[in-house]
Amino acid sequence: MLKDLNVKDEGTWIWRVDQLKLVEIPKPSHGTFCTGDSYVILHAFHTESGIKHRIYSWQGQESTADEKAASLLLAQKLNGEELGGTAELVREVQHSESEDFRQLFSAGLNFKAGGVPSGLRHAAQAAKEQDQAKLFIIKSPTRMSVQVVEVAPALQSMMSNASFVLDAPGRKTLYVWHGDAANLREKSKSLEVANTFRSNRGFMRLTVLDQADPSGEDASTFFHLLGEPDAAAAASRVQPSGQSPVSMAVAASDPAAASTEAAAASSIPRLFALDQGRAPTEIPGPPSRCSLKTEGQAGLVANGRVWVWTGAKAPAPTQEQGAQVAAAAGLPSDAPVSFVREHLEPGIFMTHFHDWNDSQYAAFQAYQASKALPDSFGAAASSPAKLHQQPQINAEEVAQGMWKDAQAARRAAPQGAGKINSSAGKDGKLTVWVVRGNNLVELPPSERGHFFDGDAYVVLYEYALLGG
Template identity: 25%
Template sequence: MATDSAFAGAGKTAGLEAWRIEDLEPVAVPAAEQHKLHSGDSYIFLKTSEATTGLTWDIHFWLGKETSTDESGVAAYKTVELDDALGGVPVQHRECQGYESALFLSYFKATGLQYLEGGVASGFNEVKRDEYVTRLYRIKGKRTVRVEQVPLQSSSLTVDDAYVLDAGLELYLYAGKETNRLEKGKALEFISKTREARGGRANVTFIDEDPENAAFWDALGGYEAVSRSAESDERHENVVKKNTTVLRVSGSTDDNLQVADVTPSSGVLTKDILKTEDVFIIDVGNEVFVWVGKTASESERTNALTVAVHYLKKEGRPSHTPITRVVEEGETPVFTALFKAWTEPKVLEFGYQPSKGVAKMQDDKPVDVKAMVHAASQSEEDIGADLNGDGNHEVTVWRIEDLEKVEVPKEQYGHFYDGDSYIILHVVTPSSGKPTQVIYFWQGRSSTTDEKAASALLATFLDESLGGSPVQVRVTQGKEPAHFRALFNGTMIVHAGGKASAFTNRDDEDSYDTDGVSLYQVRGTNAKNTLAAQVDEKASSLTSGDCFVLVTPSKVYEWQGAGSSSAEREVASNIASILKKDRETEVVEEGNESDEFWEFLGGKDEYAKTKSSYEAPHEPRLFQCSNAYGYFDAHEIVNFAQDDLNTDDVFILDTYTTLYVWIGAGANEPERREAMALAQKYLAVAKSDGRGEGT
């Protein structure tokens, strides 16, 4: 079978390729446009993946709900053509608009699917600057969110989906009161990317902040109270399964194809049903599989999908029923799971050696060890020196709630929850000169992914609303720089819990400590850079080198570790005074704890002991070692925390008195070997800073 020139070079490298059927011919679709599908068209998608045995392929032909019979037929035929060009081994899938498979949808997790009206004739009209057609998009889905164009009218709105009104340089976001978090998050991302595509010139309006916005409702034909619910996101997840049917397709030419029902009377599928010289159609109710034997005739292979489609029509089944084509010895796990005791033959060629998964190395690029040692991390105090200097300081704090920013009452400034994300605007107005603006977005360690994404997007919107002049700084829990902590003048406290994520679950509730007992670890060297973080209220959380504040229903204890400094003890007193409210406080030195103190921590237990006398403090430094780019290299991670460790790489941790080499479980052999050698070289150079021979 001849191969269409449009498929030349297809499937050679990992990634996603797409073609649209135009004038009954496949035409390549640019990567940036692959998620935008026209309901009047048919498409072919090729997903190429890397495996230890080489490349693997999945071919999907996607049919719009308004596509013509000719176009859908060409898409099916050209899919077989592409399949043959790749040796006949790809897995084929038939996709219908609105009923796509989970595998197909997984390719668009970053962008979502965007359905557009029309077809080839209306799809790629010339676009002129600042000339836009007003459109309304619905953002809907539970697992993978789709963006679909809907009629431009207020009756299109529902209470449980998100919508974006695209009016060119004016963008509006409407979210129904029952919109789920993924839909809301995707709507924010969609609107952000739309603005980006227009050079950041489009204005964004959130309708929940201006529910009677005249321009929005006028574009939709007038205001209408929204009360209608859309059909369930899970409408296709509970398709009623029918009895299994097995059909055998055989014949050497198109004219003598025979279809026979070979369904086993027991209803149990065994591998010996399948014959290598034929094609089989297996209907399991919610999906149809087409299995192609290795020696099947060209006619059988070419017409297999057409036969499957005719079978669905004959049975009165929905046209969107998924059809997946697999080939012998290339069966998917989903397919083999249909059979009893499916076994795979393992054939190893002579001299076969399994791949170690190591990228091909480029010519040696030696790591500059001296630069590693002597290029000390930039001082936090230097970064924020101009921000914490003289002048008038104004701070505004917002918390992300239901993927929107909600201003925090001023009396709660400095109080953060590890399950939330926040946006902080700091404006410094010097006595002379122009104001300096900094936008921080702080992300709690337990904050949900959608809340973190919303904090970043909303920080960008805030930046642009202020003329694009502010500096944006991302701050993650545990990595707060000194200039950020100083904004709250020694009152920054991170509590456990937070607001429930936006519609993560309709039954979710806000999570806060409610038993009246909480333990805080205090960090800081002066009253300005103090930070206290809530830890598990148990004795093993204590460390001798730090101070802790234990809050109980009737009393607040200031626990002073034997190795803590006088500055740290003063800081702990400051935190205790904030947390005590109307409770009394009691200072407890390590070793003089009362029974009551231990009872609040669940009983006395072992905890970390640190030396009270140690060498002059040196900031620990962490270096990540990897050959992911084809050569071995190391780079420093500043303000690091445990979650910076990547199990695919090797890390060198310099604590001044000890040098650690941490090896991730997925690190390859060259990385392990090179990192150990680098650690030895690093240590030899590092001894010039005065550390002892015993390091």
């Protein structure tokens, strides 16, 4: 499967599940997923110890049961046969994607209706889907999140705080419609989406419409395609705000998803003992590495995410275990699930264990011993094993202490120094720590930029000054 791929270097490869086989998706189409399909995504990335791999199984909300099952089995096969079982396996469900998955696609995620025929979806149904008018909503509630989602081509799908792209088969025109309250990111992304459609189909006319001006033939045609004969009346009936069609689609596919944010808000890590054939049992107290047995399995829940850990001498995990741990922790069934193996744990997994003392953090421990950074009560930070005996670090005070040290060093620099070197961005050193109890745990380079809203971090950037 990987004979033509260079997985010894960084990169991302995507396959669609088609008739229980994998069909590779070309690079220009990365980030576009059909809601009726399932996919397997391989991501190779650099770490201090070399290239690591992560395999995602992405499942559309309208994907059939056989396609979802095949995506999981094919991901396991890819890991076992091609990567020696060293990759981390992650299940992703449409509208509940993890942040690290979203970051693979700088242009955002684009969800399209339909999918390839499968054992449970007839080819005639797939052909009918291709002939229907398609309406896409573009929502960007934050600067780091832009989503393109296909919704039902009807006035009920529209809202004034978003932009839309209407694609009608057989017509030589693409319509971009901006709501009165759409922000600049949404307007810009909608034009980008329309231009992508146009570049893939040859010449097509692009028309931009605004809610404030429903007059003209183009506006009349736009609303007529949505089943509305009167454009002015239709524009006035567009809902001003309210629940996004993206959120409504999630709620329709899984009623439990309405409690996702509440469940994910808890940042307290929880560890569960796993025994195949039995329900997960929570291990009381903060997660401890001593609870992970090489012949057993465990489930970790933190920041709304599930990790299924498997010891080196334990049987292979099952996909049901992730769902069982999520249910036991009160998370929705589509919560992100990662599968990790003993000795191949990612750094962010380790940070949730107060007594983890892995070799990749030896440099940090040496730095910590030499600097003896104080916590908010003035005590020097001690070893992770003494977490329950020591007060917790105040990340803001640590950052302020680093800033004071840097200011003192700058004042002591020779006269004439102090201007920032314009090339410092190339040679500067970035270090990121996550606060774990009374300890600062350094994150590996591959996980810098991944921040959870339930955690506190310290970020240090060291750079050279001209003349010093």
